[in-house]
Amino acid sequence: xxxxxxxxxxxxxxxxxxxxxxxxxxxxxxxxFTRCCHNADMYxxxxxxVRMKQNLNMTSEEFLVAHTTTAIxxxxxxxxxxxKMSDRQNNPCTFLTEKGCTVYSDRPYSCRAYPLEPAVxxxxxGSMRTQYYVMHHDYCKGHGEDKEWxxxxxxxxxxxxxxxxxxxxxxxxxxxxxxxxxxxxxLDMNSPPMKMAFMxxxxxxxxxxxxxxxxxxxxxxxxxxxxxxxxQDDRELLMLGLSWIERFLFSDGALEERA
Ligand code: SF4
Ligand code: SF4
Numbered sequence: 001x002x003x004x005x006x007x008x009x010x011x012x013x014x015x016x017x018x019x020x021x022x023x024x025x026x027x028x029x030x031x032x033f034t035r036c037c038h039n040a041d042m043y044x045x046x047x048x049x050v051r052m053k054q055n056l057n058m059t060s061e062e063f064l065v066a067h068t069t070t071a072i073x074x075x076x077x078x079x080x081x082x083x084k085m086s087d088r089q090n091n092p093c094t095f096l097t098e099k100g101c102t103v104y105s106d107r108p109y110s111c112r113a114y115p116l117e118p119a120v121x122x123x124x125x126g127s128m129r130t131q132y133y134v135m136h137h138d139y140c141k142g143h144g145e146d147k148e149w150x151x152x153x154x155x156x157x158x159x160x161x162x163x164x165x166x167x168x169x170x171x172x173x174x175x176x177x178x179x180x181x182x183x184x185x186x187l188d189m190n191s192p193p194m195k196m197a198f199m200x201x202x203x204x205x206x207x208x209x210x211x212x213x214x215x216x217x218x219x220x221x222x223x224x225x226x227x228x229x230x231x232q233d234d235r236e237l238l239m240l241g242l243s244w245i246e247r248f249l250f251s252d253g254a255l256e257e258r259a
Contacts, residue, residue, distance in 0.1 A: 012135055012136060012137045013135075014133040014135045017132045017134050018131075021150050022115070022143075022148070022154075023146065023147065023148050023149075024115055024142045024143055024145060024154075025147040028099075028100065030141050030142055031141055032139055032140055034100060035139050035140070036114065036139075037092060037096045037101065038085070038090045038091055038096075039090060039091040040085065040093060041082065042082055042108065042111070043073075043081070044081045044108055045108070045109050045166070045167050045170055046170050046202050046238055046241075047238060048108040049064070049081070049203075049204075050234040050238055053204075055103050056103065060202065060204045060234075061203055061205060064203060066084075067083065067084050067094060069081075069082050070082070074178050075177040075178050076180045076182070076183045077177065077183050077187050077188055077189055077191070077194050078174075078177045078198065081202055083108065095107075109160065109163045109167060112158040112159065114135065115134050115135045115136070115143070116132050116133070116134060116135075117132070117133040117134070118130050118131070118132055118167075119132075120168055120171040128168050128171070130164075130168075162235075166239060169243075170242060173197075173245055173249075182194070196248070197245045197249060200242070200244055201242065204237050204238060207237060208230070208237055219257060220257055222255075226240070240255070243255040
């Protein structure tokens with residue numbers, strides 16, 4: 001699963017949490033306040049883009065151009081999308097001010113999950129399971145605070161639940177893209193299927209035009225009720241986009257083709 005990986009020059013380690021608890025608190029009184037918002041090598045999930053572009057009242061295309069970079073990392077034919085850091089001293093996140101994060105209510109999943117790091121695994125029967133690790137960076141003093149959490153309590157406190165369905169669906173697709181069956185077919189990140197998959201993952205405004213203004217609806221069965229929702233709702237549109245990727249790249253998933 002794609003997760004945040006803060007590559008600041010401090011050492012990090014992670015431990016499986018299981019049913020144990022961890023101590024943590026992050027607030028403007030910790031001596032390291034906003035340290036982790038600098039020079040972060042942070043992967044973004046598709047639903048992160050939805051939340052942040054809505055917060056900023058931007059189109060998904062505008063957000064991608066202004067606030068993200070891409071690079072081929074763990075998927076040979078599909079780019080990872082990362083949050084762009086500013087060129088200012090110590091490379092702070094562009095959303096960081098002296099008072100903290102300006103998109104806090106819609107901050108990326110990795111920002112809200114930290115120090116938890118979810119790892120999603122696909123089982124042989126097709127089901128998904130998640131294990132939670134606790135990350136320790138030596139610069140992070142939040143671990144010395146008294147507040148004690150279970151993984152479940154932290155997930156609720158950080159309002160992570162809305163992310164889990166789209167993130168898990170994306171993790172399933174990302175795992176299959178990591179398997180690299182496409183490069184053998186001569187495809188790369190600029191090939192039409194990968195560009196279409198990128199649009200359906202990260203660029204909801206363009207994907208909405210594609211759904212309603214191309215032959216999409218004559219080729220796939222989308223119930224009227226679902227169509228009414230995806231006209232307005234980017235999260236539901238993303239779920240349709242991810243289903244479509246599973247159908248057209250892997251020939252499976254919930255989205256049916258018309259006979
Ligand atoms: S989005 Fe907010 S919390 Fe995340 S790195 Fe940027 S400033 Fe920090
Ligand atoms: S306590 Fe940890 S998460 Fe909070 S600001 Fe400091 S380094 Fe970042």
